[in-house]
Amino acid sequence: MEENKVTISNCKVLIIGGSAGSLNALMQILPDLHNINGFAIVIVLHRKSTDDQTLEELIVLKSNIEVKTVEDKAPLLAGYIYVAPSNYHLLFEKNETLSLDISEKINYSRPSIDVSFESAAEIYGNSLVGILLSGSNTDGTYGLKAIKAAGGKIAVQNPLSADMPFMPNNAILNADPDFILTNEEILTFISEINT
């Protein structure tokens, strides 16, 4: 796909959001991702509020990139993966630290993808890339629009390759993504950022 050719060279943060079915996609992508060039990956997935550690442990198991545990005011460093903890909203501060918030659920979700995407867009502007994966609600679309409005690039998982196409479809209809990518294409896309 010629229009999916990547030309992203100034990325500091790649933020990935997803809901039902998105873990499957990540489990296909992460094991083959061996190197990220000068940016951090932040993963925001919906899950049960009681699931404190298992998602992070699963990602640690499947990923070649080191996963840093998210604690309040932890610095966000290039070269690492960060996973939003359950039952908190994940936010970004100007001094490039992460902060957390337990305020009301947004789109029935905490963490909410919209909240993290919008907060990241405020801080990182055009050095932010957002990807929205599989899911069955509307969270993420507003956040993608915020990223795009702030000058960042946005990609959506191809609904045909998503377990739950509703969330990517909603984003395609409403957020005008720069890229629509299958799982294999997402892997290539991430690998080629900043190269």
Place this chain on the structure above:
Amino acid sequence: MIEDIELETLINDVYEYYGFDFSSYSRASLKRRVNRVMHLDGFVHFHEFLSKVRYDQEYYKRMVDEITVNVTEMFRDPAFYNIVRKEILPLLGTKPFIRLWHAGCSTGEEVYSMAIMLKEAGLLHKSLIYATDINATVLETAKKGIFPLRMMKEYSENYRDAGGLEDFSSYYIANYGIAKFNDELAEKMVFSQHNLVSDTSFNEFDMILCRNVLIYFDNNLQKRVINLFDESLALLGFLALGTKETIKYSIGMHKYKQLDKEKIWRKIK
């Protein structure tokens, strides 16, 4: 979203007009909260909102109530309460009298959770829980011990996951959509307004709980508050924070020993 400069103007004006200092609050969250209350109350332009805050004290109070986050639940993070039940309470139980401080208690759900655990450990009769919050409105709710009945299913699951063995519904009386917790629990609670930003230590405690409050503060204010807790904690006392909070950016770790991976530290020096 409001602009950064608008947020700073609001912070300045609130301090100038009312003496309340938001300047050390984490900006990402504060901005969201201000934005939320502005839209909730139908303001389109920031300057209209700002002048309402400046000149209408009642509205100012509402704004502060809405900005400060008051989301809480009973036995939030059951694994944490399980550890407190198994590892901390037996140690506290050796003392003739147990003083606890729950800082930033909001509407009190976690204070009642702690009282229930103290009761089950046979320690409530010799315990006193000081429960404080900056927000007077939430303290009124906390004093009453009345929570929405619809939450009780989730809370009783949390209670069981936290190692509770009793019938959870024996702790409250259900009526017209509310659950009123037994007065016996509240008898051992003292509620008062306390501002972690500006107030000082007021007693010495065997355990201080401050869960998911520090996340709203920047690193400087976190340091101040951790030092305030340090001054207020007896030797061998315990400090418990939220599951994603840490003291490591705030205080020399040689004074404290962490309980495994839990967000509980014991003061050892």
